[in-house]
Amino acid sequence: MSDAKPLKAVVVGVGAEAGLGAALCRRFAAGGYEVLVAGTTPAKIERVAETIRNSGGQAIAVPTDTTREADVVALFDRAMADDATGPADLVVYNAGNNRPHDFRTMSIEWFEETWRVGCLGGFLVGREAARRLAPLGRGTILFTGASASLRGRPSFAAFSAAKAGLRMVAQAMAREFGPMGLHVAHVVIDGGIDGERLNSRVPQRRAEKGPDGMLQLDPIADAYWQLHRQHRSAWSHEVDLRPFVEPF
Incomplete structure (x- = not known):
């Protein structure tokens, strides 16, 4: 990353405040960025933006359906x-x-909708980011992956196909745009996140995994921030994050 002053950050895929998207928004705002908080539910993203503003940061909620090209271009x-x-x-x-x-x-x-959110939306966001940033010769584009990016599991064929496809989009972009000054990286979240989505859908998971068995939101967000801050002589393309007790 250059020594230029902090500018704007765009986080696409923000939902509940106890979620990774919101945690990323808060971390980037703490780093001095104005954050565009993009998601499909206006009330949720406005709450995230308001929390940041109430803490002295800068944030704007931008309702965005990432599977709609016009929405992504406008963003x-x-x-x-x-x-x-x-x-x-x-x-x-x-x-x-x-x-x-x-x-x-x-x-x-079902399969197509899962792919559209998990992969097509990533292509649209990656394409628009590359179109705008490549001529400037700088910028960071990060993609959130999952265990499914690397391996399929029973009942998760659609999600695995989407996440594996997103990983290849990120890898191809890194090879194409890295030499132009764009840092493209893919983050494999290899484990359950201790946030609203998992805890509401599978409330027993936290008890089953124990106090150290789930990834915590703020440390994940710190890892994204560290990727953004890497010097271009030692860029990472892919990192995997998991609790220290998680087998792999």
Whole structure:
């Protein structure tokens, strides 16, 4: 990363305040960035933005359906505007929908919708970020992956296909745009996150895993920030994060 002043950050795929997207927004705001908080639920992203503003940071909620090209283009038009903070130089794609489904009864619509959120949206965000940042010769584009990026599990064929595809999008982008000054990285979250989504869907998981068995939101966000701050002579393309007790 250059020594230029902090600019804007764009986080796509923000939901509940006790979620990774929101934690990333808070971390980047703490680093001095104005954060564009992008997600599909206006009330949720506005709460995240309001919390940041109440803590003295800068954040704007931008309702965005990442599977709609027009929404993504409009988001980046706003992100790259030459206003008081200047154009964005940090972009994170964090959208996903890891829902299980029996392979034998899975519909085409289910598979396609999972792919659209998990992979197509990442392509659209990556494409618009590269279009805007490559001519400037700087910027960081980060993609949130999962255990499913590397291996399939029963009942998660659709999610695994989407996440594996997103990983290849990130890898191809890194090879194409790294020499142009863009740091593209993929973060494999290899374990359960101690946040609202998992705790509401599988409330017994925390007790089963124990106090050290789940990833905590703020340390994950710190890892993304560290990737953004890496010197270009020693960039990481892929990092994997998991609790120290997690087997792999």
